[in-house]
Amino acid sequence: MQQVKAVVARAKGAPVEVTTINVPDPGPGEAVVQVQACGVCHTDLHYREGGINDEFPFLLGHEAAGIVESVGEGVTTVAPGDFVVLNWRAVCGDCRACNRGEPQYCFNTHNATQKMTLAEGDDAGTELSPALGIGAFAEKTLVAAGQCTKVDPEARPAAVGLLGCGVMAGLGAAINTGETTRGKSAAVIGCGGVGMAAIAGAALSGASPVIAVDIDAKKLEKAPGFGATHTIDSSKVDPVEEIKRICAEVYPGAEGADVVIEAVGRPETWKQAFYARDLAGTVVLVGVPTPDMKVPDLPLIDVFGRGGSLKSSWYGDCLPSRDFPMLTDLYTSGRLDLDAFVSEEIGIDDIEAAFEKMHQGEVLRSVVMFT
Structure with a gap:
């Protein structure tokens, strides 16, 4: 287990906090990813406002790109050092949709089994609910390996990370x-x-x-x-x-x-x-x-x-393993301008201000940079 800085929403409508969380070592089928960039999406604000559910505290952030740091037992699709875009559709491969050749409609998508937890304060040890099963307003996050999609490592993290949700x-x-x-x-x-x-x-x-x-x-x-x-x-x-x-x-x-x-x-x-x-x-x-x-x-x-x-x-009826690499290649070849969606690059302490800019329609995406 390791401790990292992360952004947490503790209560409905309350300002988010930068705090320390515990990230477990990856178990079977899991991966720990060092986050490089994560977009500030309106869904994160929905979580903070209790518009998704009331399973506080939330670990916010989900439009992310980064480097796989470690993987658990049985993981073969990604390896340490891979540059990945995170997704919230880790397909199961064995539901009705997957079996009929339509994994983009998988009925049984999954996330990491282990939970990240708060590391400090009176509620230390409290389990976190990661936004869309990702939780990437953090220096590192734990996800299911199927939530990691390898893309061209030459791509700009702030741009291709947005494929993780809104742009896709x-x-x-x-x-x-x-x-x-x-x-x-x-x-x-x-x-x-x-x-x-x-x-x-x-x-x-x-x-x-x-x-x-x-x-x-x-x-x-x-x-x-x-x-x-x-x-x-x-x-x-x-x-x-x-x-x-x-x-x-x-x-x-x-x-x-x-x-x-x-x-x-x-x-x-x-x-x-x-x-x-x-x-x-x-x-x-x-x-x-x-x-x-x-x-x-x-x-x-x-x-x-x-x-x-x-x-x-x-989710744009997407299949991340098919669509993310293709769209990244279109970006790196100059045919899809993902950079145009990045209005500003910000730090981990600037997310509340980014929510306000988003609410006012001043930005398409603020992107939190970790490296």
């Missing part, structure tokens, strides 16, 4: 879930980190036009840099009608976009996405709603009459 969620929502491709149009409602990644994914796949929708003019100014061909300020115009108009100009007769990605997670914007898609088009929900939100009231005849698909995208 957006890219995958467009490419994997929405199946954007040449000859299809795409619209993305919500231009935060996930939405910008969805725009980048749609552009990378060859979709055109790629339409960015938001109420924040600053975000819309950045959207063309990620691949948007058009922008819509939905605080000033009806986004549904604008999406229809733009798509009809490119594809005469179109009644909306072929794929509309909702990256906000609200009933109002999901309803906009529903009516902004073309006949037989696809709606993808990747924005995370709160538990109290309901599907908006829609005439069932509209659901039936428009055809197509209404999908939700969980």
